[in-house]
Structure formats: C-alpha cells, structure tokens
Amino acid sequence: MVRCIMPTLALCALTMAAEAQVCQPYWSSLDGLQAVTQDLEVFDDGTGPALFVAGYVALPGQTPFYHDIVKWRPHRTEVLATSICGSAGWLRTVDLGAGPMLVASGDFCDYSIPSLTWYALWTGTTWTYLPPGLMIFAPPPYFIGLTFPALRMQTSAGAMQHGTLRFAQEKDALVIWNGETWKRVDPIGANRWMEHFCHWRRNGQDVLVVWGEFTSVAGVPANKLAIFNGATWEGFATRPALYTRCMKAFDDGTGEKLYIAGGGTNNGGSMIWRWDGSTWSDLGNPLPSYPGTITHVEAMEVFDDGRGPALFVAGVFNQAGGVPARNFARYDGTSWSAVGVGLGHGSSFGYKLKVFGDSLVIGGEFLNVGGGQSEGLARWVSCRACYPDCDENGRLDIGDFTCFLTRRAARDPYANCTVDATIDASDFVCFMNKYAAGCGR
Ligand SMILES: [Ca+2]
Numbered sequence: 001m002v003r004c005i006m007p008t009l010a011l012c013a014l015t016m017a018a019e020a021q022v023c024q025p026y027w028s029s030l031d032g033l034q035a036v037t038q039d040l041e042v043f044d045d046g047t048g049p050a051l052f053v054a055g056y057v058a059l060p061g062q063t064p065f066y067h068d069i070v071k072w073r074p075h076r077t078e079v080l081a082t083s084i085c086g087s088a089g090w091l092r093t094v095d096l097g098a099g100p101m102l103v104a105s106g107d108f109c110d111y112s113i114p115s116l117t118w119y120a121l122w123t124g125t126t127w128t129y130l131p132p133g134l135m136i137f138a139p140p141p142y143f144i145g146l147t148f149p150a151l152r153m154q155t156s157a158g159a160m161q162h163g164t165l166r167f168a169q170e171k172d173a174l175v176i177w178n179g180e181t182w183k184r185v186d187p188i189g190a191n192r193w194m195e196h197f198c199h200w201r202r203n204g205q206d207v208l209v210v211w212g213e214f215t216s217v218a219g220v221p222a223n224k225l226a227i228f229n230g231a232t233w234e235g236f237a238t239r240p241a242l243y244t245r246c247m248k249a250f251d252d253g254t255g256e257k258l259y260i261a262g263g264g265t266n267n268g269g270s271m272i273w274r275w276d277g278s279t280w281s282d283l284g285n286p287l288p289s290y291p292g293t294i295t296h297v298e299a300m301e302v303f304d305d306g307r308g309p310a311l312f313v314a315g316v317f318n319q320a321g322g323v324p325a326r327n328f329a330r331y332d333g334t335s336w337s338a339v340g341v342g343l344g345h346g347s348s349f350g351y352k353l354k355v356f357g358d359s360l361v362i363g364g365e366f367l368n369v370g371g372g373q374s375e376g377l378a379r380w381v382s383c384r385a386c387y388p389d390c391d392e393n394g395r396l397d398i399g400d401f402t403c404f405l406t407r408r409a410a411r412d413p414y415a416n417c418t419v420d421a422t423i424d425a426s427d428f429v430c431f432m433n434k435y436a437a438g439c440g441r
C-alpha cells in the first residue's frame, strides 16, 4: 500500500480518506520512443517477454528515425542490429514444432550474412537465416506465418490432428503446415490472393476466417470471404459490401462473434460489421469521418483495460456511436466510448495494435496522443497497473515524483493524469492524489 514520504506528508493526510478510486486507464509513451511503426510483435527470446517494434524508430531525444527493429520493455530499450536498410515490413512469431521463432521481413542489408535479404530469424542475439522447413516466398508480403491453437487439421493419413496449424500463403494458394508437411490447399486461382486471416472460436470450434480477392476456395464458391475448419471450406451466402482491412473475434459475454471492418471510401457506409454465425449486423455506421477525409478502420484488438474485455478500434474517424472519439475507440459489445482524447493526425493506413502486459500498444503514424506527445507509438495502460509508480519499479518513492516531472516536461501523455485533453497543473494534483491513495499491490 501507499508509503507517504517527505514531499507528500501533508497531502497524504488530506487524501487518505479519499474515496475508492475508479478504474481509470491512461495513456503513456514507451519511454519516449517514437516511430513510424510498421509492425509490433510480442516475443520471448529467452530474456522474458518483450515488445518488438519494426519500422523507422527514433530513440528518446534522437532524430532522425532510423530503420531499425527495437526490442522494448519498460525502462529497457535495445536496438537489434541495424541490419535493415530498407523498410522493416512485419514481424511474426512462427512455430514449426521446435518452439516459437521470431521472423522479420524487411530489406536486410547486413552483408556479413550473404544472401540474407527479405527474411531473417531473430536468435536472441543476432539475425540469421530462416531454418529449413520454413517456407518463404519472395518478395513480401507473400509469406504470412501465423499460428492458431487447437485448429483441427487433416493429416495425409486422413487423421484429424488437434494441434497447431501453421500456414503460409503462396501467390495463388494457401499452403498449410499440417504437422507433417506443407500441404497446398486447392488453388484459389491465378492472380487471386488471401489477405486477412482471423482465428474465430465458432460455437466451440476453432475456425480460420480468410478475406481476400477470390471467388472460390477448393472449389467451394466463396466471394472474398471464407471459413476453413481444418478440413473443409465454407463460403458466406452474403457479406457486407465492405473493403475489409481487418477482422477480429470478440466475445462480449454472449459467445465469440466475428467482426470485420475496413472502408476507405467516403460513401457513408458502415465501416464495421458483426457476424454471429447466421446474420450480419451493421453496427450503425458508428464511426463517421471528418468532412472530406477517407474514413476507414485499420486495426482491431481485444483488450481488457480494467473495465472488462472490449474491442478497440483504430482508424480514421472522429466519432464512435455519437461520442467524440479521435481515431481510436472502445466497443464493449453494446456501446462505444472514447479512449481518452484519442490519436491526433489520424491519417495512418498502418495502425498496429498489440497487447503487451497491462498495455494495449498502438503504432502508426500519429503525431500526438491523449493530450500529450508521443509520435507513432503509445500505450493505453490498464487501471490494474499502478499509475503513480511512474518509473515502474514496483514501489512508490521520491523517484516517482522525479519521473513524473521529467515526463511532464517532455509532454509525455503519461503526465496527463486526468486523461483529458491537456497537461496542466491539475495533473500534478491528480498525480499526488493517486500517489497518496497508493496502488494496493
Ligand atoms: Ca516507483
């Protein structure tokens, strides 16, 4: 619990009787890291879970934005080999049975590793070749390594395997690792492709949902959207007239439902739809655009910020369900709400969302967030975290005051304790009150 120390003795006396704190998630930077973020991944390379950021990253106080992959955890940032000389495209955790591996795609130009170009494996200390058995297709993005737990997959012997499905995408077909070998799923046709993949637990069964430019899969008619249960494909009889940019399964307490979102036109159509297994629901065009902009949803992720699991949606919009929401909103299955004052300069078509510990990390090309300044990288932190433990060392002491003042001077969104539009004197009072109230952990 709280330990009152010198600077706040008087305040402690005033605030000890403060009423129980409500859950207030908050914005923070990633220790001042800034980036044009291309991708995010959480991976444990043997040193504990860390967030890997691919893109054009600037370390705190530094410019320009170098082309790097950075490994981050609170108060510990590591630059991993400046071996990417083009753009770092994406990061994926891939498991072929020997444990998870972190694979990066980018324009590698570390000539100490001959012929290492488009893809590289992170060993924990350096980048190296992909191992045998990991299919690659050049150039990107034709390899998509994903894993889905417990998806039933038919092996060559005809048995159903209850294990991890690993698959990659070839130019005109889905290629699946079934635990024994790479299996080429029936082609979807020349010049067709699959683009978005989503794991959905439908009525207790794990299925893979695929969106792309195709009209059939394995001979089954499927107009851009299809479901694979590990053995057979299904199409949808109907689907929203929506350019899909992302899909996510979300359980609002009534079972997992499939959400698809996208857009990209200013035609006033809904940008997000829900499929419950039998019918589509238009969520009522809840995310209207700024006048004259091309509105769209770019990314969705499920996260519990202490107020219960919810679907977080990032894109270009200025309202959600009638509530002002700048480019980022929260949906609990029934109603929309803002996420602080959201993201400024929302022109990004590259938002990425990743849950890391108590935080939902967002990357993109935004310039400011939550009333503070954190370019291209920020995190929405659960109220389960200890807000006044500014330096995140597990205890409350004078170091947290120094930390708060430093971050306030940097206009870090963390310093916006009141989670409103501005950082001002009231935030220091807010910080002291939260410090005095302690964290109860
Ligand atoms: Ca501390």
Ligand SMILES: [Ca+2]
Pocket: 371, 416, 417, 418, 419, 420, 421, 422, 423, 424, 426, 427
């Ligand atoms: Ca404030």
